Amino acid sequence: xxxxxxxxxxxxxxxxxxxxxxxxxxxxxxxxxxxxxxxxxxxxxxxxxxxxxxxxxxxxxxxxxxxxxxxxxxxxxxxxxxxxxxxxxxxxxxxxxxxxxxxxxxxxxxxxxxxxxxxxxxxxxxxxxxxxxxxxxxxxxxxxxxxxxxxxxxxxxxxxxxxxxxxxxxxxxxxxxxxxxxxxxxxxxxxxxxxxxxxxxxxxxxxxxxxxxxxxxxxxxxxxxxxxxxxxxxxxxxxxxxxxxxxxxxxxxxxxxxxxxxxxxxxxxxxxxxxxxxxxxxxxxxxxxxxxxxxxxxxxxxxxxxxxxxxxxxxxxxxxxxxxxxxxxxxxxxxxxxxxxxxxxxxxxxxxxxxxxxxxxxxxxxxxxxxxxxxxxxxxxxxxxxxx
Amino acid sequence: xxxxxxxxxxxxxxxxxxxxxxxxxxxxxxxxxxxxxxxxxxxxxxxxxxxxxxxxxxxxxxxxxxxxxxxxxxxxxxxxxxxxxxxxxxxxxxxxxxxxxxxxxxxxxxxxxxxxxxxxxxxxxxxxxxxxxxxxxxxxxxxxxxxxxxxxxxxxxxxxxxxxxxxxxxxxxxxxxxxxxxxxxxxxxxxxxxxxxxxxxxxxxxxxxxxxxxxxxxxxxxxxxxxxxxxxxxxxxxxxxxxxxxxxxxxxxxxxxxxxxxxxxxxxxxxxxxxxxxxxxxxxxxxxxxxxxxxxxxxxxxxxxxxxxxxxxxxxxxxxxxxxxxxxxxxxxxxxxxxxxxxxxxxxxxxxxxxxxxxxxxxxxxxxxxxxxxxxxxxxxxxxxxxxxxxxxxxxxxxxxxxxxxxxxxxxxxxxxxxxxxxxxxxxxxxxxxxxxxxxxxxxxxxxxxxxxxxxxxxxxxxxxxxxxxxxxxxxxxxxxxxxxxxxxxxxxxxxxxxxxxxxxxxxxxxxxxxxxxxxxxxxxxxxxxxxxxxxxxxxxxxxxxxxxxxxxxxxxxxxxxxxxxxxxxxxxxxxxx
Numbered sequence: 001x002x003x004x005x006x007x008x009x010x011x012x013x014x015x016x017x018x019x020x021x022x023x024x025x026x027x028x029x030x031x032x033x034x035x036x037x038x039x040x041x042x043x044x045x046x047x048x049x050x051x052x053x054x055x056x057x058x059x060x061x062x063x064x065x066x067x068x069x070x071x072x073x074x075x076x077x078x079x080x081x082x083x084x085x086x087x088x089x090x091x092x093x094x095x096x097x098x099x100x101x102x103x104x105x106x107x108x109x110x111x112x113x114x115x116x117x118x119x120x121x122x123x124x125x126x127x128x129x130x131x132x133x134x135x136x137x138x139x140x141x142x143x144x145x146x147x148x149x150x151x152x153x154x155x156x157x158x159x160x161x162x163x164x165x166x167x168x169x170x171x172x173x174x175x176x177x178x179x180x181x182x183x184x185x186x187x188x189x190x191x192x193x194x195x196x197x198x199x200x201x202x203x204x205x206x207x208x209x210x211x212x213x214x215x216x217x218x219x220x221x222x223x224x225x226x227x228x229x230x231x232x233x234x235x236x237x238x239x240x241x242x243x244x245x246x247x248x249x250x251x252x253x254x255x256x257x258x259x260x261x262x263x264x265x266x267x268x269x270x271x272x273x274x275x276x277x278x279x280x281x282x283x284x285x286x287x288x289x290x291x292x293x294x295x296x297x298x299x300x301x302x303x304x305x306x307x308x309x310x311x312x313x314x315x316x317x318x319x320x321x322x323x324x325x326x327x328x329x330x331x332x333x334x335x336x337x338x339x340x341x342x343x344x345x346x347x348x349x350x351x352x353x354x355x356x357x358x359x360x361x362x363x364x365x366x367x368x369x370x371x372x373x374x375x376x377x378x379x380x381x382x383x384x385x386x387x388x
Numbered sequence: 389x390x391x392x393x394x395x396x397x398x399x400x401x402x403x404x405x406x407x408x409x410x411x412x413x414x415x416x417x418x419x420x421x422x423x424x425x426x427x428x429x430x431x432x433x434x435x436x437x438x439x440x441x442x443x444x445x446x447x448x449x450x451x452x453x454x455x456x457x458x459x460x461x462x463x464x465x466x467x468x469x470x471x472x473x474x475x476x477x478x479x480x481x482x483x484x485x486x487x488x489x490x491x492x493x494x495x496x497x498x499x500x501x502x503x504x505x506x507x508x509x510x511x512x513x514x515x516x517x518x519x520x521x522x523x524x525x526x527x528x529x530x531x532x533x534x535x536x537x538x539x540x541x542x543x544x545x546x547x548x549x550x551x552x553x554x555x556x557x558x559x560x561x562x563x564x565x566x567x568x569x570x571x572x573x574x575x576x577x578x579x580x581x582x583x584x585x586x587x588x589x590x591x592x593x594x595x596x597x598x599x600x601x602x603x604x605x606x607x608x609x610x611x612x613x614x615x616x617x618x619x620x621x622x623x624x625x626x627x628x629x630x631x632x633x634x635x636x637x638x639x640x641x642x643x644x645x646x647x648x649x650x651x652x653x654x655x656x657x658x659x660x661x662x663x664x665x666x667x668x669x670x671x672x673x674x675x676x677x678x679x680x681x682x683x684x685x686x687x688x689x690x691x692x693x694x695x696x697x698x699x700x701x702x703x704x705x706x707x708x709x710x711x712x713x714x715x716x717x718x719x720x721x722x723x724x725x726x727x728x729x730x731x732x733x734x735x736x737x738x739x740x741x742x743x744x745x746x747x748x749x750x751x752x753x754x755x756x757x758x759x760x761x762x763x764x765x766x767x768x769x770x771x772x773x774x775x776x777x778x779x780x781x782x783x784x785x786x787x788x789x790x791x792x793x794x795x796x797x798x799x800x801x802x803x804x805x806x807x808x809x810x811x812x813x814x815x816x817x818x819x820x821x822x823x824x825x826x827x828x829x830x831x832x833x834x835x836x837x838x839x840x841x842x843x844x845x846x847x848x849x850x851x852x853x854x855x856x857x858x859x860x861x862x863x864x865x866x867x868x869x870x871x872x873x874x875x876x877x878x879x880x881x882x883x884x885x886x887x888x889x890x891x892x893x894x895x896x897x898x899x900x901x902x903x904x905x906x907x908x909x910x911x912x913x914x915x916x917x918x919x920x921x922x923x924x925x926x927x928x929x930x931x932x933x934x935x936x937x938x939x940x941x942x943x944x945x946x947x948x949x950x951x952x953x954x955x956x957x958x959x960x961x962x963x964x965x966x
Contacts, residue, residue, distance in 0.1 A: 091392060133389045140397045148397060156404035164416035171389040173418045182416060 046073060047085035050094050055085050058101055065104035067143040089141035095131070096138035099124075103147055121146075125154040129170055132158070398424050408433045430454060435868075435893050437475055437499065438918060441947040442483035453492045454518070455484070459499035461896050461941060462846075463871050465523065468898055468939065470924055472954040475499045478508075479952075485512035493518035497548075500524070506531030510538035517541055517569075522548030529559040529578075536562035543596075544572040554580035561586040565593070572599035576625050576656065581605050592617040601625030604658045609637055615644035624648070626656030629664060629683070641667035653702075655679035662689040672696035679704040681730050687713055695720045701757075704728040707743040707764060714747030718754025726760035727751055734764070734791055745772035752779040760785040767798045768825055773807025777814035786811055787822035793849035793874070796826040803827055809834035812842070819866075822846040832856035836863020844869040854881040861885035871896040878936075879906035886914050894943035898922075902940050905933030910942075911960030918945050919960035920953070 044060045048069065063069045063079070063086075072078045072086040079086040088097065106112075106120055125132065132151050139147035159167055168175055402414060402425055415425045431454040434440060445452070459475025477499045484491055491513040501524045509516065516539045521527075529552060535545065536559060560583055570590070575582070582605055591597060597618050606614075606627030615621070631637055641664060645651070651671045660683045675697045680690070686708040694703070694713065700721040707729050709717070717724065729747070733740045745768045752758060752775070759782055768790055777783075797804055804825040812818060812835050819841055823831065827850035835842065836859035843866050851857070858881035860870065870892065878901035889895060904921065911919045922939035949959040 091394070130389075133393060136397050136401070137390075137393055140394050148400065152397060152401040153404055155401050159401075159405060159414070160407075160410055162413060164413050167413060167417045171417075173389060173421070176419045177416065177422060181419075181422070 046079035047082050048079065048088055048097065049085035050088050050092055050097055051090045052094065054094055055082060056094070056097065056101075059105070061108055062101055062105045065108045065144075066100070069142065089138075091141040092138040093134060096134045099127075099131075099135055100139060100142065100144060100147060103144075107146070121150055125150050127154075129155070129158055133171070395420075395424055399428050402428055406431070427451060431493075432456065434458065436943050436945075437477075437480070438947065438950050439893070439943060439945045442480045444947060446483060446487045450487075451490075452484075452488055453490060454495070455480070455491070455493065456495040457499065458497045461498075461871065461894060462869070463873065463896055463898070464498055468873065468896075470922065470954075470956065473922070473957060474950065474953055476952060477501050478505045481505045481508050481512075485509075489513065490515055492516060493520075495520040495522075496524055497522040498524065500526040501531070501550075502526050503528055503531035503534070507534040510534045513539075515541060518544040520544065520546040520548065521550045522546070523550060524548070525551040528553040528555045529557075530555055533559040533562040536560065536567075537564070540564075540567065541569050542567065543569050545570070546572060546574040547577050548574065549577050552578055554578060557581040558583050558586065560590060563590050568593050569596065570594040571596050573597065574599065574601040574625070575603050576601040578603040578605070584610055588613060588617065594618075595620070597621065599623040601655060602627040604628045607631060608641070608664065612637075612640040612644040615648055619647045620650060621648050622650050623653040623655070623677070624651060625654070625679075626658075628659045629657045630659040630661040631664070638664060638667055642670060646670040651675070653677035653679075657683035657685075660685045665689055665693055668693070669696060673698055675700055677702040681706060681728065684708065684732065691716055697721060698723075700724055702726040704730070706730050706732045707741045708732055709747070710742045711744055711747040711750070712742070714743075715750045715754075718750040722755060723757060724751070724755040725757045727755075727758065728762040729764055730762075731764040731791060739766050745769055748772070749775050749779075752776040757782075759783055762787045762789070762822075764789045764791060766791050767795065768804060768807070769797045769799050770802065770804055770807035770810075771797075771799070773804065774810040777807075777810040781814045782817065783811070783815040784817055785820040786815065786818060787820065787846070788824055789822065790824040793824070794826045795824075803830070805831040805834065809838075812839040816841065818842055820844045823850055824848065826850075828852050829856040829859070832859040836860050839864055841866050843867060845871070847872045847875055849874045851875045851877060854878050857881035858884060861888045867891075868893045870894075872898070872900060874899040876901055879903050882906060883910060886910055889917055889942055890914065890944050892944065894941065896939075896941050898939040900940070901936045903934050904931065904937055907937060907940065907960050908933070915961060916944055916946065917942055917961075918949055921958045921960065922956060923958070924956045926956075 045057050046060045046063055047055055047057055048063065049055045060073070064073065068089070069079070069086055073080075078084050092100075103124060107117060127135065132155050136148060136151035136155065139145075139151060158170065162170070167173070398421070402411075405411060405414060408431075411425065411429060411431075415422050415429075426448050428451060429449045430451060432445065432449060432452055433456040434445070435458050437457050437459045445455075457477065457480065459477075460469050460473060463469060464473075475498060477496055481494075485508055489512070492515050494509060494516075495518070499521075501521060506527055509519070511534075519535060519539075519542070527550075532545075532547075532552070533556070535542065542563075557580060563586075567590075571594075573590075573594075582603060584606070587602075587606070588610075591600065591614055598621060600614075600618060600621055600623070602614075602625055604627050608627070608629055608631040611626060615624070645668050648671065652674060653676060654668065654671070655678075657680055662685055665685070672693065673696060676699060678694070678697060678700055679702075680693075681704040683690075684706065685693075687710060690705070690709055691713050694700070694705075694709075695716050697703075698720055700717075701723050703717065703721065703724060703726070705713075705728070709729065714729075717727070727748075729743065743765055745765060748761070748763050748765070749772050752761075758780055761783065762785075765788075768788065773788075796802055797807070805828055808821075808823060808827070808831050812821070816838075818839055821835070821839065821842055821844070823846065829852045832851060832855070835845070839845075842864050845860065845864070845867065847870075854877055856875070857872070857877040860867070861881060862885055867888075872895075875897075877897065882897075882902055883906055907919050907921055911917070920941040920943075921937045922941060923937060925938065949961045953959065
């Protein structure tokens with residue numbers, strides 16, 4: 001009988017067997033078995049007390065459904081009067097108790113179909129999140145496994161698909177992971193004095209720019225959600241003569257959780273798994289020939305910087321900043337030279353570069369053809385086709 | 389949730405959340421949940437094996453039962469990643485053999501697997517059940533023999549499209565007689581002979597076998613016998629589908645196929661002799677998945693077959709299907725979700741079949757559930773793309789491969805910017821996109837503006853300037869993988885969007901215009917990225933810094949630079965490391 005699922009929750013209790021027998025007897029009384037002459041008033045009640053002191057009376061058969069209460073009643077002989085009520089665990093508050101007892105009351109009745117029970121269960125967990133949590137906690141302390149399961153599943157459905165922020169909000173949890181912890185401990189790459197120096201220089205330059213902007217009273221744009229601690233400031237640093245502050249926004253030096261900063265264990269959507277079936281792309285071979293389109297203009301740099309989509313916030317990376325470090329002037333000079341060198345090259349005229357690319361391209365070997373049958377790798381390619 | 393919420397209930401609750409995305413979210417909620425989650429995580433997916441190390445994995449997740457690991461970048465499928473690049477699984481297997489005695493599943497894609505690794509797997513994990521090797525290489529049938537011999541509870545052995553060196557045909561005999569647990573066996577990639585008797589006996593003693601994909605070496609005549617022992621199959625891949633015409637084969641075949649009442653998927657069909665196709669007609673109406681991408685059958689045989697598959701959800705086929713065949717698909721297969729049309733003769737200068745954009749338009753019109761498309765063709769128009777976009781705003785994966793690079797709209801001779809623009813604008817759930825044809829920076833502007841859910845983008849021979857790349861990097865919020873070849877993208881867009889790279893899994897750029905100097909600078913600024921300069925022509929140091937690099941592979945990592953790369957790969961952060 002289905003009732004077995006609910007009563008035989010905790011197998012340590014041999015007394016459950018006894019209780020079960022009692023249920024059967026009561027069942028017969030209720031359903032009009034051979035002893036049905038007994039009136040319903042014969043039902044016995046017991047007393048339960050929750051941690052806040054309030055005491056409830058409940059039918060014994062209902063309460064016995066709970067392993068913990070069952071044990072208290074049978075082993076310790078409690079609960080038969082108001083004065084020695086069964087003391088329930090702290091995590092059981094009156095509201096949860098009420099729900100639990102409802103559950104027990106419903107399920108301890110035999111003869112219900114599986115469908116009925118299932119329908120009841122589905123309705124039973126239609127509660128707000130806080131109630132579900134309290135209920136799960138209470139059921140766990142009363143060792144009422146079915147309710148723990150139901151509430152856990154319901155809570156899992158609440159959580160499914162939510163972002164960490166949303167989950168935090170729903171359950172009122174603290175945002176206590178540090179940036180580093182969210183990313184996993186990294187190798188400490190910043191011991192290299194060259195890097196520290198570079199970072200310091202960038203920081204200084206950025207500070208200078210900030211100060212200049214403050215003086216000019218530029219509006220502060222809201223920071224992007226995604227961490228674009230990018231090299232936009234590097235570009236402005238490189239074009240250091242360019243005082244134009246339009247391309248750069250002032251930042252708030254606030255550590256913010258980066259959007260999808262997670263490391264490799266990136267969430268796999270289903271299509272990742274699905275994509276393993278053979279695929280190939282239209283990537284036929286072909287040398288770069290002379291008709292590479294190079295619609296470039298010398299104003300490319302500024303075009304990029306001033307375009308609306310290039311306006312993003314930059315973030316000061318203070319992780320590596322060590323003010324107390326000694327500055328080696330020779331080193332500083334070297335780095336300055338490096339950066340200037342690069343800036344010069346970066347600002348060089350485009351056509352020159354394209355020529356380089358084109359000449360390299362013509363020497364480049366003909367890249368291998370794609371799969372014959374389109375089912376992916378060339379490895380399966382026979383017929384002596386050049387595999388480049 | 390109060391602070392007294394019991395941890396065991398939290399753990400129990402977590403057990404109902406199994407998707408990687410949800411698990412990742414759980415771990416980022418707060419310190420307590422991070423701790424609880426990591427201790428009970430059973431399954432991990434690592435999209436880039438170099439983004440994290442085995443040690444980090446093991447330290448964080450002590451209870452892993454299933455590992456899914458990917459190695460080489462996708463463009464390795466087109467031979468763009470040279471031999472010896474990396475993606476060796478052995479360090480992972482070695483580390484896990486010491487720390488995960490309860491490991492049950494290893495799923496790999498594009499990794500190098502040695503026989504030594506396979507042997508180690510077979511002897512280290514008592515409960516090992518699932519081995520999936522997709523597009524892997526480096527092992528032989530000896531390694532498979534070890535797996536067969538030692539994995540007592542093997543349920544799944546899937547060799548995908550791996551390259552396996554066939555040293556002996558009898559590795560199948562290494563499955564002990566007591567092994568009856570097989571549920572899935574895919575040996576379709578094996579080239580040489582196998583022992584039929586071993587195979588037959590293995591199949592006969594595997595009552596739970598649901599998926600069986602044979603290799604080409606298994607002749608048609610053997611299929612009736614095999615299917616008779618395995619009439620419970622759900623997915624079946626034939627071997628070579630040809631034989632000297634003998635009438636009894638046909639009827640035996642038909643009987644055998646009819647006997648498989650649960651069959652839902654068919655594949656294989658190498659060297660098809662059309663006369664034997666009618667043998668599968670009895671199962672067509674039940675088929676959900678049909679892979680004819682090796683089948684060189686043409687209309688009307690092809691038509692006749694497909695028109696009977698009314699419940700088809702997935703169809704992979706060669707372009708012999710032509711526009712007319714696709715129109716038939718549009719009319720007959722109303723449940724179609726995925727269509728892949730492969731080119732039968734990709735290198736021929738002239739089209740050999742009548743497959744045009746019309747075929748795809750027809751399917752997009754007739755199949756309301758179509759959401760995944762991979763389509764090779766020779767011509768396209770903006771109008772067709774616009775129509776497809778309008779018909780199927782529910783498109784999720786759209787990969788169009790016009791065979792000749794830089795092919796314009798053949799009617800108007802304009803670039804296909806507007807067409808792809810319509811796709812990204814209408815298909816708001818688009819997650820994967822491959823571009824082809826003549827394309828300017830404009831198409832990237834559309835993509836950056838509209839493709840907010842796009843996760844993977846493949847680009848070749850497209851764009852005019854850095855602005856194109858900049859649009860994508862700055863606009864596509866969900867972008868995880870970007871692979872580019874032969875486009876005029878250089879330093880600026882890359883440097884300007886350096887931080888974006890840390891939010892992505894990886895970026896591949898080959899035959900573009902990124903300079904060596906920019907790579908250096910990028911690596912200095914972004915210590916959490918590995919910047920791999922791949923140049924088979926020699927170390928890049930000998931050339932000026934402004935010289936463009938041949939191939940560039942950038943990926944985020946918490947494991948730092950790797951040290952298992954060949955001489956032609958240079959990892960830029962090495963300079964920075966102490």
